[in-house]
Amino acid sequence: MPTHYRRHLPHLHPPGAALFLTMRLAGSLPQALVDELRADAADGLSQRQRFARYEQQLEAGGYGPTWLSQPAVAVLVLAGLHHQATNGCYALLAACAMPNHLHCVLRLPDTSSTPFFRVLQRFKSYTALQANRQLAQSGRFWQDETYDHIIREGQPDALLHAIRYTAYNPVKASLCQQWEEWPATFVADEWRELL
Template structure:
């Protein structure tokens, strides 16, 4: 993703007025990250290392590793340039931020080794969102699973090799 776009989006996010209600902030957050999604959904912006099956498999392995411990894995979609993940958290789960840091650290190290490179692999930021109800959960699962169709990588999400869905 071009740095100028990221800098502009980051500046807009930092300028959010803290006087707004939680619903106002939530709506602004959705619009803010929606702009990222539009860029990412093209599956061409930024590094596309996850297009490599070996790298995508590293990411999938890392996501499954924490299932039933750090979270309950609902679904994911590994796109060429980003990953969508939907989880539910058990009561005794460690903080999700810590689990995601572990996933990113492990998968970055292993992926960089496979690519013969060093340095940052994942973006530092991630967008996490609390799903408020069953209707929203259904909408988000559909969004995640349909992502490769939307990006015209496949005609059917079930044919995309890097989607996973554990029906609730």
């Protein structure tokens, strides 16, 4: 099973790895900014620096759809994540549906008959279909490519940092005062007390 591939970004999904993922809604960033950030990559801007710029624009939320701000849509997206976790596709550690993007932290199983990129495809396809029904629309829901980052667990507190980042994203974006107030946030029980 392939554990790595490349589109616009490199994707590495080794068995047992903890991953930080960001999925954004289709059209949630202006194409001019996306093109600019791709050019920055050619000029040596790191993937982490590009992600920080993407994230800043997504949090500002001044462009494109905000379908995940609708509670019913956010609930079905989080339910889709939980469904795949229940089926053993990964262990879901944290997730947060922001108005125009989704963060999640998960751990891949040590062995799997299904490559993780297929798991992502199924998740995006299913939730896009359900969300479009909920919104009485059709067309693209998610941006094609997902930002993913392996959490280097050899670094102290790296996994906790990713979970904290995910949970506190609505606080950082001034959508609430405490992470527990945001209804579209999930943190696994074993991590809640550490936040």
